[in-house]
Structure formats: C-alpha cells, structure tokens
Amino acid sequence: MIVLVVLGALLVLALLILIHRYLWRRLVRDVSAPGGLWRRAGTVLAVALPVLAVGALLGNRLFPIPVQRWFAWPGFLWLAVLLYLMMALAVGELLRPLLLRLPSRRAETVAAVPAKEDDDPSAEGSPADSPASPAAAPSPERRLFVARAIAIGASGTAAAVVGTGAYGVLRGPRLKQVTVPLAKLPARAHGYRIAVVSDIHLGPILGRAHTQRIVNTINAAKPDLIAIVGDLVDGSVPELGRDAEPLAQLRAPDGAFFVTGNHEYFSGAAPWVDFVRELGVHPLQNARVELGGFDLAGINDIAGERKGDGPDFGKALGDRDPARTAVLLSHQPVTIHDAVRHGVDLQLSGHTHGGQLWPGNFLAELANPTVAGLERYGDTQLYVTRGAGAWGPPVRVGAPSDITIVTLASLQA
Known part of the structure; x- marks a missing residue:
C-alpha cells in the first residue's frame, strides 16, 4: 500500500511538472524577451505556484489550520485557475494555426502593389517567393503577436471564470425551493418545510463568517425543521469549534438535526457529534425521531465503516410503523438503494457539490446515482443539494451553492 501511495504521489508530481513546464513555455517563454522582467517573474511563478498547490493539498496532513491558510488560499485558487487555464489554452492551440495563416496587413499591402512590366515572376527574389508573401512562413513578429493574444485571452478567461466562481462561494449560498409530494404524508403535515444544508466545509478558507451567513439565511426562511446533512468541517474541534459556534443560533419549531459526512471521519467524528x-x-446516529406528520431518521456516513461506526439502516428504521412517512438524512446519495429496501419515502443527501467545478459534474455522475436535484427510485424519492460551501478551491463553476427549502406536500390535502 505504501508503495502505491508513493508511486501515486510521484505520478502526480511528474504531471504537475509537465503541466507547469508547458505553461511556462506558452505564457512566459513564447511571449517575452530573454532576461526581461516578465521572463524572470514568470519563471519564479512557474516554480512557486505548484509548490503552493501541493502545500494546499497536503496541508491538512502536515500543518495546523493557521499554517494551512498560508497555502490554502493561493494554492487552491491556483488549482482552479490551472484547470480553466489549461482548457482555454487547449482552445488556443486549435486556433493557433489558423491565426498564423491569416494574411498580415504587410502581406496584403505587398500583394496589392502591381508588378512592373519588366518583372519576371520566375526570377530569383520575386515577391512570390519573398518572406513577405502570404504563402511564406509567419514572421517572428507574427508568431509573437499570436502567442501574446492567446496567452492574454486564456489568462483573462481563466481569471474571469474563477473570480466569478469564488465570488459565488464567498457571498454565501442562495435559497432554493423544492416541493416533494409524498403519498403517505397526512394532510396536517402538508406544507411542512425542511431547510436542507450540506457540505459547509469549515476549514482553512471558510470560517465563522461563512457559518454566520448560512445561519442567517436559514433563520430568515423560517423553516419547520433544519437538517445538516454532513461534511460540516475539515479539521478538529479545537481548531474549528469557534467557527461552528453560530450554529447555536439556528431556530426552527422542530429543531435542527445533524448526520455525519465522510469529512467528519477525516477530522474526528465523535468529538464533532458531541460538539454540535x-x-x-x-x-442522528443511526437513529430516528417521530415528529407530528412523519418519522425523521438519520444514518452515519459510509466512511464510518472503517472505524466501526458506519450506517445501520435496521437500527435507524427498524420497528417503525410502515404506514407513516419516513424521511431519511444520509450524506451520500449512494445509500438510496438501501433506503428503497427499507421503505424510505424521501432521502435527503449532499456530498456531490453538484460537481463544483465544471466539467466535474460528469465525473460526479460516475460515482453517484444523482448529482443534484430530485429524482425517484421506485417508491423512494432522493433529493441531493449542491451544498453550501466548497472543498479545495473556494470556487464553484456551473454548480452554485444552495440551501434548499424542501416543502413536503400531502396528496391527501
């Protein structure tokens, strides 16, 4: 196992070196003069940025939260920029041959000058064979202009995409409204509202202010119940307890409930359960409570299986009245098939972030039955929120963060 981890780390390092060497060629060497200020500064950045990125990725294993912040902000933001910069440069590589073949203004001028009567087109040094001819190879000036145009265009695109995505995360999640009809829900529970929030990911980047924004948004919506569906933190209680304290301000008639996510087990699930x-x-640790119109159950995350603390559907849902509606809180959508077998009417999940960074949603679809939104599996419905925070880069592209107000609708109303 250790050998595989080392080989994997070496492979990632080699890939980062190759990528940044390519970036140095396209964004530094091809657009600047040797010895110039940008050549020197760009070379320093080509070395420093991957080091910061590796520090951000490994920081949670190596450093306390205060030290992680020095790596996390620049390192994770650079990883997001790197993704879209490479995509933009890939488009630039496709356009480069076309841009180089476009006739230059100088070539058009030369072509427009009429030949003298005594000119011999076949003579040596004729315009047809001169470097100024449109058919000739592009001049160094032309290559420099195209290289700079592609570099500026790709960099500007990546910066704009990441800047917009970061603003969306740091601004805080927006409310989303979803209505779920449930056949067994009694008429008296029609219109019952559950605030579903997941994947807050308090850590080296998102802290107390982020928690406060979420609490204010939920309280302003005045739900009947609040469900925190895992991945609250990326760190220990001593490091992040103060950042989570605003959760004490949550207000709902039937209270707030919490189930663990996989990241709680990376950080120490038991202390966090006690703290919340x-x-x-x-x-709700494989447990159930009976509310006025339905049963609310919660299971531990699958990651707890390695610590003997995994999901137990029998404990959470056994011995209940099957005539009553069952709503299950489960961090990962993949538990939906077990939920179907245990007669759950609605499962509320998170975990996927909706893909977070496009085209990450396509990768998320490979590992999850539903990436975001409401879908039906037999007699069970599954709703997956995109989450209220972000893991790694504090950036979302094509998957804006949300807090969902799930309104239960009775078919008997």
Missing part, C-alpha cells in the same frame, strides 16, 4: 449537541443541534 452542545450547540443545540441534535445528532
């Missing part, structure tokens, strides 16, 4: 309980949020 102290904040007034009720953990």
